[in-house]
Amino acid sequence: MATGRNHRPATRSRGIPEATVARLPLYLRALTALSERSVPTVSSEELAAAAGVNSAKLRKDFSYLGSYGTRGVGYDVEYLVYQISRELGLTQDWPVAIIGIGNLGAALANYGGFASRGFRVAALIDADPAMAGTPVAGIPVQHADDLDRIISENGVSIGVITTPPGAAQQVCDRLVAAGVTSILNFAPTVLSVPDGVDVRKVDLSIELQILAFHEQRKAGEDAAADSAFDPAAPPVRAATTSRKGPDGDMPAVMPA
Amino acid sequence: MATGRNHRPATRSRGIPEATVARLPLYLRALTALSERSVPTVSSEELAAAAGVNSAKLRKDFSYLGSYGTRGVGYDVEYLVYQISRELGLTQDWPVAIIGIGNLGAALANYGGFASRGFRVAALIDADPAMAGTPVAGIPVQHADDLDRIISENGVSIGVITTPPGAAQQVCDRLVAAGVTSILNFAPTVLSVPDGVDVRKVDLSIELQILAFHEQRKAGEDAAADSAFDPAAPPVRAATTSRKGPDGDMPAVMPA
DNA sequence: GCCTGTGAAGCTTTTCACAGCC
């Protein structure tokens, strides 16, 4: 990779795979822990174990950043911490605004790991006038009417949406209009944004549903030992057309 | 796919791709919204737009479940809601326990979308004796000493960890010992679990760091218009070995 | 004519396995 092909400007390492980017924070966390224990170097095997990935993947990932290791030895912990921090853009501080200071917004505002590396809660915003002025995690809540001003005055480019789902798209639009180009969305809604704006979502119920899927599989396999049993509701579909699914037609009465 | 190959038992559709499983909850949410508006059928194009994916992907995803659409027409909303619910295992109710009732745990306990489809908060558990008995979201908090009993009495197979990171692995071990086989981890730690136990993690700071990476890229491109400028700290590495990264060596003093 | 279902092609990500260097 970094070994001299000539059809790329090469000044800035274009094209780190997205999957790799998503793992860099994991490596960084593991390395930070080693750094705090004053461990000077670490092998790909050890670091991979600490980060919960396999070592081939880790080495491949690091190869996209450059050749930061030493053969026969491993990686210099401090050096890697710095290189990954820089690659992730954490050598600067990002002011973040949280919009929607309910239970979840307050929880995030209080979350320590937030401030620790690269991020700073610059503003808390809520639509409830009664909340305005009340400090949460030591930061006074401001009213949503002033969203524009708050975002631009603080130079916020990353917004965290923790509003109810109904308000999320509107808040998103206003954030984008005010100059925010990265959004972390905790509301269970699909946000639409213009090109150039990144959205990532964190969705509790999606995660639970994925777990339920696998959980059901496990239960199904256990049951399969006893009998070849249809694990779902009985087929009582009231339709005229024939449907071909793997099993289980729709019951007359939908489950709540 | 479902069109008659003969080397699979076929009773239970093995091998729905993980990427598809992860999108089923999105489709389900979009379909539920249509269902509430009493929309009878929907095309792959419309549903894909509502779920924020493209229609080819959606059709491919559905093809793994079976042939549930009608050519020239689209998909029957109610029917699909049922089929996806069943596939995800949401036709049964999953009792869930939340361990660690701080800000975040309380926020999750209060989260409405939780109970609505397939999940029920069966127990709240915390290690602080002062919290025992206090109701959160109408559910009394129980002490961690009784974790084993609480899990088995309630038949909990899905646990949500919202403890501080230091406690997460220990809580995880106890959950697994008590019979939990799926874990949703909000603590910023890598959990190690035996085979057969699924872990999914939700990690605020990882998401923010991924956003920061892309944000930095955007800023870097803007700056590149002005000058070919090193966006990071100056190279003042105190080492003897030569390192070859794309750019940016380590500064003498690490950034806080 | 319209929209689904799906092979086939193209792309991304992971894993393998070993050359290269300490």
Added chain:
DNA sequence: GGCTGTGAAAAGCTTCACAGGC
């Protein structure tokens, strides 16, 4: 001898494009 860095193979995922059926 040990461990990194990386081509090459394998697996997984997305997109294309069109046959098939309403």
